[in-house]
Amino acid sequence: MSPNPSTITSFSLASIRETHLSRLLSVTPELKTLRWVFNYSEEAKHAPNTSLVELDKVGTSLFHVRNTLTELTISTQCDSWRYLYPPLLNTKGSLNALVGFCQLERLEIPLQFLAASFIPATAVQLKDVAPRHIQSLIIAADNLEEQEENE
Numbered sequence: 001m002s003p004n005p006s007t008i009t010s011f012s013l014a015s016i017r018e019t020h021l022s023r024l025l026s027v028t029p030e031l032k033t034l035r036w037v038f039n040y041s042e043e044a045k046h047a048p049n050t051s052l053v054e055l056d057k058v059g060t061s062l063f064h065v066r067n068t069l070t071e072l073t074i075s076t077q078c079d080s081w082r083y084l085y086p087p088l089l090n091t092k093g094s095l096n097a098l099v100g101f102c103q104l105e106r107l108e109i110p111l112q113f114l115a116a117s118f119i120p121a122t123a124v125q126l127k128d129v130a131p132r133h134i135q136s137l138i139i140a141a142d143n144l145e146e147q148e149e150n151e
Contacts, residue, residue, distance in 0.1 A: 009032045055113060059095050072109070106134075
């Protein structure tokens with residue numbers, strides 16, 4: 001007998017790109033806790049491995065669990081065997097979909113996923129991303145301290 005994914009309430013994922021996240025979350029309607037490590041390696045040559053994070057796809061994927069998710073932790077892991085510093089991630093879109101997550105109490109997210117831009121005129125405002133009922137918001141500086149471009 002195979003496990004029933006509709007009864008899963010906690011999920012830890014790594015090495016899953018935003019394109020495939022939707023298929024996994026669509027079958028977990030009772031999910032309360034999600035920990036997702038976004039991986040990118042310059043050396044990996046498979047198709048979905050790019051430095052571009054499509055935040056709209058992340059938001060669409062997470063939308064499957066918007067009514068049950070209470071804790072969301074997103075972190076990044078970027079590797080380069082050729083260089084001293086991790087590669088720079090680029091983002092496209094925004095995570096505005098998170099505003100509608102009525103049960104989300106705890107959100108931990110990398111700054112580069114939240115801001116989408118470090119230019120004040122085009123940056124996404126926190127009120128446009130963070131759910132209204134959030135109790136704990138942790139903004140992580142994953143890999144940023146080592147990247148001169150983002151200082």
